[in-house]
Amino acid sequence: MTVAAEPRRRHVRPRLAWVLSASVVALLAVMIVAVGLGSVSVGPAEVARAALKGLRGDSLQALDRVVWQLRFPRVVLAAVVGAALALAGTVFQGVFRNPLAEPYLIGTASGAGFGAVLVMSLGASVPLLARLGAPLVAFAFALVTVSLVLFLARQGGAVPTVRLILAGVVVGSLFTAGTSFLLVAAREQAAGILSWLLGGFGFSSWHRVGMMALFALPAMLLVGAFARALDLLQLGEEGAALLGLNVERMKLLLLGVATLVTAAAVSVAGVIGFVGLIVPHAARLALGRPHARLLPVAALWGAAFMVLADLLARMVIAPVEVPVGVVTSLVGGPFFLWLLRRRGGPA
Amino acid sequence: MRAGLELDGVSVESGRGGAQALDSVSLGVAPGEVVGVVGPNGAGKSTLLRVLTRMVRPSAGVALLDGVPLTRFSRLGLAREVALVAQAPEVPEGFSVREVVAMGRAPHLGLFGTFRSGDEEAVEHAMAVTETTAFAERFVETLSGGERQRVVFARAVAQEPSYLLLDEPTSHLDLRYQVDLLRYARAQAAAGVGVLLVIHDLNLAARSCDRLALLAGGAVVAQGAPGEVLQPGTVERVFRAKVDVLRHGEVPVIVPRF
Numbered sequence: 001m002t003v004a005a006e007p008r009r010r011h012v013r014p015r016l017a018w019v020l021s022a023s024v025v026a027l028l029a030v031m032i033v034a035v036g037l038g039s040v041s042v043g044p045a046e047v048a049r050a051a052l053k054g055l056r057g058d059s060l061q062a063l064d065r066v067v068w069q070l071r072f073p074r075v076v077l078a079a080v081v082g083a084a085l086a087l088a089g090t091v092f093q094g095v096f097r098n099p100l101a102e103p104y105l106i107g108t109a110s111g112a113g114f115g116a117v118l119v120m121s122l123g124a125s126v127p128l129l130a131r132l133g134a135p136l137v138a139f140a141f142a143l144v145t146v147s148l149v150l151f152l153a154r155q156g157g158a159v160p161t162v163r164l165i166l167a168g169v170v171v172g173s174l175f176t177a178g179t180s181f182l183l184v185a186a187r188e189q190a191a192g193i194l195s196w197l198l199g200g201f202g203f204s205s206w207h208r209v210g211m212m213a214l215f216a217l218p219a220m221l222l223v224g225a226f227a228r229a230l231d232l233l234q235l236g237e238e239g240a241a242l243l244g245l246n247v248e249r250m251k252l253l254l255l256g257v258a259t260l261v262t263a264a265a266v267s268v269a270g271v272i273g274f275v276g277l278i279v280p281h282a283a284r285l286a287l288g289r290p291h292a293r294l295l296p297v298a299a300l301w302g303a304a305f306m307v308l309a310d311l312l313a314r315m316v317i318a319p320v321e322v323p324v325g326v327v328t329s330l331v332g333g334p335f336f337l338w339l340l341r342r343r344g345g346p347a
Numbered sequence: 348m349r350a351g352l353e354l355d356g357v358s359v360e361s362g363r364g365g366a367q368a369l370d371s372v373s374l375g376v377a378p379g380e381v382v383g384v385v386g387p388n389g390a391g392k393s394t395l396l397r398v399l400t401r402m403v404r405p406s407a408g409v410a411l412l413d414g415v416p417l418t419r420f421s422r423l424g425l426a427r428e429v430a431l432v433a434q435a436p437e438v439p440e441g442f443s444v445r446e447v448v449a450m451g452r453a454p455h456l457g458l459f460g461t462f463r464s465g466d467e468e469a470v471e472h473a474m475a476v477t478e479t480t481a482f483a484e485r486f487v488e489t490l491s492g493g494e495r496q497r498v499v500f501a502r503a504v505a506q507e508p509s510y511l512l513l514d515e516p517t518s519h520l521d522l523r524y525q526v527d528l529l530r531y532a533r534a535q536a537a538a539g540v541g542v543l544l545v546i547h548d549l550n551l552a553a554r555s556c557d558r559l560a561l562l563a564g565g566a567v568v569a570q571g572a573p574g575e576v577l578q579p580g581t582v583e584r585v586f587r588a589k590v591d592v593l594r595h596g597e598v599p600v601i602v603p604r605f
Contacts, residue, residue: 239433
């Protein structure tokens with residue numbers, strides 16, 4: 001079979017197997033480098049040795065301990081959070097059929113931010129809040145916010161997309177206003193709170209990695225299983241329904257899973273912008289739209305991107321750490337603009 | 348039980364103060380035949396398709412699929428029986444032709460959408476009968492309008508429905524693509540599918556349909572063989588245009604008079 005001459009480039013896609021294996025190798029390389037670099041740098045061989053010891057549960061010496069108990073969880077957490085946000089972004093862009101949708105669109109981040117700020121500013125006078133801790137309260141507020149948004153957007157049995165986005169924006173800005181108020185009122189803690197809001201992996205631990213993975217892994221499997229439903233949604237809600245999809249139920253399921261995993265990410269690492277926006281976008285430009293291809297690649301790229309961003313965040317003006325959200329925005333913004341100019345418009 | 352997809356005395360409120368989009372319409376399509384629905388703009392042709400795909404609920408009457416009310420079907424069950432080629436179908440960027448056609452298999456796949464060999468065959472067959480195999484690997488956004496319409500038709504064929512609904516499938520197409528598309532539709536009918544198409548062009552309708560239903564103001568004005576329905580007096584009254592009706596064998600040919 002011959003294919004007619006094709007006037008536009010990029011018709012034939014790169015092979016998925018090739019892209020996937022290259023992405024896995026790149027991610028592992030980036031992670032090894034990131035574990036090795038820091039105030040004390042170690043080579044790949046020592047990284048591997050510390051990892052082996054840590055996994056076997058051997059007693060660790062000073063350097064191995066730094067590598068295994070501080071840097072490893074930090075890098076792994078960055079990878080999982082990056083993968084989760086990229087996955088959630090892919091789902092949001094797919095469900096809303098809009099390349100500008102991102103995981104925080106329906107209020108997750110503003111809710112979580114408000115919860116965390118509540119703990120940090122009032123924790124001293126309200127012991128219960130302090131005992132629960134910022135991550136848990138942030139998670140709870142994220143869910144409360146999204147539930148509120150869904151409740152407000154409901155119309156009959158359905159949740160129309162435009163109402164959902166409107167409700168998300170309005171409820172989100174209410175919580176953001178609350179956050180700003182607390183921030184101003186908190187005065188001396190304001191800098192600390194702000195740096196949490198902008199995201200970071202300074203408080204990583206294997207415990208947090210476990211917490212995050214608990215949400216991220218099932219979410220990835222579940223969303224991956226419904227990749228074909230995400231494809232059908234690209235035909236429009238009516239088009240998808242005519243092919244037998246229960247559109248409302250699938251929308252809620254996908255957005256629910258994406259929101260849960262986003263809330264988990266926000267609660268362990270703060271509000272890290274741009275990853276959920278640009279990574280899915282870049283993956284789509286490279287691989288086309290079918291979600292069975294898009295989802296795994298976006299997750300891998302999100303992981304690698306976040307590990308790199310965190311590495312930059314702790315290296316550029318070491319020993320001071322830049323909030324990683326600042327790095328992702330500084331790197332992601334221009335990259336996004338470049339994509340926009342190159343293609344003449346988002347795909 | 349009667350085989351067929353049909354409306355039985357169906358009325359639909361238009362939402363515009365009292366007027367009805369459909370007014371006690373009874374018509375249907377049986378397996379193996381091509382039925383054309385013609386009529387002026389605003390006659391209710393699109394509403395009729397929306398009732399048959401259960402996107403609109405009738406305010407009176409009932410829509411039946413092989414004798415069973417449509418309301419008894421789940422979305423999935425309905426998608427296995429009825430496929431629609433919409434008038435301006437959304438063809439998302441970033442999918443290859445084969446991937447778009449494969450979406451037609453969705454109603455037949457399990458929960459997680461695993462493709463079996465039968466599904467692959469259905470996709471290949473759908474592309475073969477619509478002559479889209481040659482550009483199977485191209486992105487749909489690189490195709491011409493006519494090619495794209497074929498791809499959407501191929502997706503409906505891959506759906507392996509008992510009834511195929513086409514909403515003005517030939518508008519915006521040049522003669523070659525119009526003829527091709529109607530040829531594919533006839534081939535589907537020959538294979539036992541009931542084909543119902545809404546179509547503007549009376550001559551194409553007369554040439555390609557076994558039966559016609561002429562709709563005006565939400566009601567069926569005439570129904571039957573093309574030669575019976577497209578009488579000069581009826582056409583002039585319904586379309587408010589002066590015409591001559593010639594004959595090409597059995598087939599009526601409408602020629603406007605100025």
